Amino acid sequence: MIRYFQVAGLCFSLDIPDGFFAGDGLSNYLPFECEAASGALLFSLEARRAESALSGEGKLVYDACENDFPRLTFYESAQAFRVDMAPLPELPYCASLIADKSFRSAKLSIWGSPKFSIDNAMMLLYAFASAPYAALEMHASVSVKDSKAYLFLGKSGTGKSTHSRLWRENIPGVSLLNDDNPIVRIIEGNVLCFGSPWSGKTPCYKAENYPVGAIVRIERSSVNTLKPQAPVRAYASIFSSVSAFRYIKGLSDNIHATVSRVVESVPCYVMECRPDAEAALVCYNGLTGGKL
Amino acid sequence: MKRKSGFVLRQVCGEYVIVGEGLERVNFNKMISLNATAAYLWDAVESKEFSVQTLTDMLLDKYDVDEKTAAQDAAELASKWIEAGIVEE
Known part of the structure; x- marks a missing residue:
């Protein structure tokens, strides 16, 4: 069938x-x-x-x-x-x-x-x-707040999923779009994040999409600080989080073009953080100008 | 010296970087930032043997610079490339 x-x-x-x-x-x-x-x-x-x-x-x-x-x-x-x-x-x-x-x-x-x-x-x-x-299969956890998608990237085990969970537990109106493999795609100039049938260990399979509010690299630290990321660093961070398969010739050109456009249109940050409630609030307030 | 294959010059938001691509560079997980001059030289030495002297000559041709400065810049750049593992001696 x-x-x-x-x-x-x-x-x-x-x-x-x-x-x-x-x-x-x-x-x-x-x-x-x-x-x-x-x-x-x-x-x-x-x-x-x-x-x-x-x-x-x-x-x-x-x-x-x-x-x-x-x-x-x-x-x-x-x-x-x-x-x-x-x-x-x-x-x-x-x-x-x-x-x-x-x-x-x-x-x-x-x-x-x-x-x-x-x-x-x-x-x-x-x-x-x-x-x-113009699609990227990303390795990321994605939270949605006020109809915008916030992507958390990072190496395996740095706490992407944990940071997403802390958003849901501490910020009203936050939901999970995908916990492991969302799709970022540029359609008519808009950078959108889509749910997918693949979400790692968290069953979260949503056929929904939202404009990307920000892309945040999560790094473990003893403090909670959010810093903007320079374009080249943001490019490197996103590129390393794409299921890129750079070894297939021709695909790299497409991925490079898409990642470059994402970096030009979406604010990118690094969040050095602890796995605690304050981390979610510092990150959210810094990204949105919120006052939680 | 010679450029190693599998390294591609990319432009990201107006800045130049070299990224390892292709099968032979699959485990190369860093990116190297270049200024416009270095990017020009990287392009110019594609698929040919070159020396510090080659780079110096190219700098003298293209830019308004004295020979001593050009030679110094070329030597510095070549050693940076070797250290980064993107050219072979």
Whole structure:
């Protein structure tokens, strides 16, 4: 059965056998489900069960193997990329994605965890295929206040989610848009932040979007201070938070162009902070001129 | 010396930076800021062998500067690039 989804205004399809998942394996996608698209799809993915690992083809080009992150091993052949994936570096591979060079048409063979495999393949295809549409798949936690999105960036474990939670607990009218992988996209000159079906460990899948109020890099500190970020620093901070896949030629140009435009139009800051209520108030007041 | 491949000059809000891109630079996680002169020289030495003397000559050609200052600036820039790991000797 082919199902269609729309994320940040871009529509893609998943062809998956009926009864593939025992439970609600695709529940995070339901808010994004749409009618069959009339125009071109961002990408189409066909997912099937495989008996066992496929034998590989192509030349090994990159092995993304970092602690606490999924392992992605890239092979390239004349016509296609193949990406073998595992939930963590220490776990065995559970699926193999074969995609055309533009990542718009792909087949996924799954012999291990289906939920991880589908989510990971969809995120990867989305990040690659959406780059020409001024879209960035970010690693960030996003709070919404007064219909504006505030993105918190930072290295793994610096407290992005915690800072977002502190906003919700201490500032009236704050909600969470996404806790891990929102999409930032420029549409008609406006920098918008969209919810997505991917939100890390926090189930928060919202088909909503808001203009970006500010982008804030979170750094751990013993004090709570908010400082504006110089453009080049903001560029570096955002670039490092994009699922950039800089090793695929051509994509970097798109991502560079989008990140540059974001830096030019959105206020960017660094928030040195403790994980406490005051941090949320200092940050919010500094960003909005509020007096909480 | 020679530029290492995979480093791209980008302009961000009117400023110049060099970013590591492409497969061979996937683990290069820093960016290097350049002024307009350094950016001009970086572009000019693309895919060719160069020395401090090459850079000095280019500076003398393009800018109104005396030879001593040009040589000093060129040497400084070359050692910065080597230290940053974006050129090979």
